[in-house]
Amino acid sequence: MARPDKAAAVAEIKETLENSHAAVLTEYRGLTVAQLKELRVKLGETATYAVVKNTLTEIAAKEAGIDAFEGQLSGPTAIAFVQGEPVEAAKVLRDFAKANSQLVIKGGYLDGAALTAEEITKLADLESREVLLAKAAGAMKGSLSKAAALFAAPASQAVRTVEALRVKQEEAA
Structure with missing residues (x-):
């Protein structure tokens, strides 16, 4: 990939992070394209689910002032960028992870604060x-x-x- 393409990708990820209320970092190893599509449909308008490059995401997160992803960007990574209700998105991800053990919730952030996988599960348990x-x-x-x-x-x-x-x-x- 050429350098301008990488810079554009970093800018796009940074902008998406800044415009999101929350983000949930996941590992999708073993999921099929059909399963990823199903997850995207279930998330609906509350979140967008995108496969990201770890290095570019790390750079974009630092530029956006988010340090919640440090040490978690390894392996096949996808992020649910939450524009809607964070509780609803967390519920969808939790339920999908229960049904598909290949989806692993690594962590995330909510309004700038880092969240662990356990905290995201607690968030999903809220009404x-x-x-x-x-x-x-x-x-x-x-x-x-x-x-x-x-x-x-x-x-x-x-x-x-x-x-x-x-x-x-x-x-x-």
Whole structure:
């Protein structure tokens, strides 16, 4: 490959890394082209999965200020560049790795912080953003209902007391 081609490849990888929320580094040794295509389809719009050259990726990562890949770029390497929800992409990769033992998750980064393979698995175990937001909304709604009942209780208790006194006076009369 000519030097300008390498420089262009490094620039492209650097730009993709900078425009991604997260990246997951994998080893794909033993996977067929059909399996790689299946993985790309499953990732959908949340991530793009690309086979990369280790040396060029190392240079691009350093230029992008990412040191999460140090020591992990060896063997056949592919990266899932996550533009969408990192949890969803991590789930797809984890599930695909369970079904296809040839896919090995090496590590990655999320918002500039390095992630180990175990941390990516923990990320995949999280519920989706929508589910977490729904749970938070439900908890807030429950708290607001309790607060409203608490604020209304003294007034309703006063009304019941006044009514009981009125009934008692009518009975006495």
